[in-house]
Amino acid sequence: IRNEDRDFIVKELSEMHYADITEMLYYLNTEDCRYILDSLSPRVGADVLSELEEDIRVEFLKSFSSKELLRYIDYVDSDDAVDILNEQPVKVREEVLSHMQDKEKANNILELLHYDEDCAGGLMAKELIKANVNWTVLQCIEEIRRQATKVDKIYTVYVVDDHDVLLGRVSLKRIILAKDEAKIKDIYVPEIAMVNTFQAEEEVAELMQKYDLEVIPVVNVQGKLQGRITIDDIVDVITEQAEIDQQAMAGISESVEPNDSVITMSRARLPWLIVGMFGGLLGAKFIGIFENELTLVPAMAFFIPLITATGGNVGIQSSTIVVQSMASSPSVQETMAERFFKVLLVAIVNGLVIAGLVFVFNYFLGDSSLAFVVSAALFSVVMLASFMGTITPIVLDRFGINPALASGPFITTTNDLLGLAVYFSVAKVLLHM
């Protein structure tokens, strides 16, 4: 779009935040992106590369030689460097690592490459300041000075013993206020919250949320300090988890982005559509059993959508409430029995209101013959759907399946079938057929 004055572009870009530059790149074609990246200082370019969305970055970096990539990777924090290198072909990865000038960093990256992406080890960065417990404050300041260019943001200084075992931390505030000759030993705070390299990212997120932390140290099984995880990565984990739950509720089986291909999109959506389809076919077979009754009282067919829709809605509401209560704090001052009793009461209230309203409408505005049958069935369906909606997430969770699935097509399909069964059974009994 703008292949004009390079000086002008450089000047403009130098005043922009890297997150804004990244956002701008999404609107440009690969060639222009390339041009802009080249105009940036390697440090800012590195930030932009870290910030890019994964699939776009993969596409974009295909045109890079390992030498060009090398220009930036030195400035990228170790955790982001691992992400970027993991996306590259093995050959590029090896070349970049072997040519890196900062050998210590290359080793750090190599170490981080071993961890799974979704555990604490895969989230952590190696850039941190650590101080030996026997040092003085002055020694600690020297260490900060030494690492100043490498560690962008110092959240806290970690205190370790001679064997690198994490003992605690000391805030920069305390370092500023302490005398130079003071011992770290006397001013540090013993650390309470830390995670192990192998812990799942969800556990890390929970811990950091609970203790309101901006950063958490990561240790190995021997308690040795390995790295740190910052809250911005955890915010991404939380946002992503919320998206996955929403997709589970919507019956989308893989995580999809709007710019995925038609094939990926269809593959993510078809499985649950097919489950729903089989549910529908089963429903058809089931209604088929009552063909004779339907011929006698065709009005029975009118209320099929009302029954299935109500069952579906009640089921989704119930399971969402249960799923959210499982995600948040523990069962607050209520026993399991009290909980179930309340679910029962709410179901009765909802069932009575819906069934009552439908009865009034049917009785006064038309099919009075079926009014009682439909309302009786509706009430039963609300009760049953509440029960199913409440119990399903708990059962799924026991089996280690994401309970958010329970608020999706799974519960709708089950409730459709149960609703039909209830409706036709009630009809058969009450109409003495």
Next chain:
Amino acid sequence: IRNEDRDFIVKELSEMHYADITEMLYYLNTEDCRYILDSLSPRVGADVLSELEEDIRVEFLKSFSSKELLRYIDYVDSDDAVDILNEQPVKVREEVLSHMQDKEKANNILELLHYDEDCAGGLMAKELIKANVNWTVLQCIEEIRRQATKVDKIYTVYVVDDHDVLLGRVSLKRIILAKDEAKIKDIYVPEIAMVNTFQAEEEVAELMQKYDLEVIPVVNVQGKLQGRITIDDIVDVITEQAEIDQQAMAGISESVEPNDSVITMSRARLPWLIVGMFGGLLGAKFIGIFENELTLVPAMAFFIPLITATGGNVGIQSSTIVVQSMASSPSVQETMAERFFKVLLVAIVNGLVIAGLVFVFNYFLGDSSLAFVVSAALFSVVMLASFMGTITPIVLDRFGINPALASGPFITTTNDLLGLAVYFSVAKVLLHM
């Protein structure tokens, strides 16, 4: 539960993190909670009070006199103090404020009480370190020392001019590494990201996520520094927003917690159940128009649940994908037209697969007479539901309504009705009735 040795309890508690103590309180009755809180130092007690969930805290603090509350409020950060006081009766609030020893803090709290809870002003805390741009580093350190007991965690030092207008920030790292006589003027970083007191909490969350910030300064319309918002409050905003979206998808109209009363629960759930009910009744009326056809071909009724369920599932999937793409980064390298074309292609693929499978099943396993009708209707329903699911969130968003609502009962009900209309129209045409 444990009304035993006070010394033992005090000792145990002193080793626990306040978040753990808070969690423990949820399992105890009010009297025991009271006992434990009294055993804590006011500083830790204040942290526990800030951490408690709102409705539990309201209940708990009812038994407190304003004098007892006063004991803790001095130690609570200003933003949490505002939350706690906002929950109290006006009389208690006034008494606490007028008896606070720290007059400056009382004024700060009074000022914060003016802001809405869900704007930047309502989220910010007054505890921060600011330095005049003309100061030296030594003067800045003096200020940190002066505020040390009041400001728990110093994220960064804000740099202001003589009129308190925010100019930028300087990190503690730079302060440590600078010489005492260095001027703040020469080492500070001009600030880019800041928010206005009136900005919505969602905007603040977006900004902090985009720029990966742990803390953001809040200014008023004149650019004067008013306070700071920390990421832990924003993590709560993000989590809450995700819950609200999920509830919107599930058709729950107010935010509910598992320990809300039966009345609140029912009130939150009934509105959308009633909308669904009217949808169902309309559907009944609609099918009623085709009573004659149904008497002739009762098998038509068999496939009603299949049609409505498929329409509902496809609609929810489509709208969830659109809602998530609206929430994340801007339309990445694709025009609106390309987007719609892809939605169309995915709909065709899904429609063909589902309609095809159903045709095979129906043709070989039974009702071959209706096989073509049902599959033709299914294909149309998938197309229509994809379109509705894609367009509805966009329309809702234009009107300022939370688009997540579109993935809920709203789209299900609409698609049920549309699906029935398509099904019976197709049937009527194809069966030449």
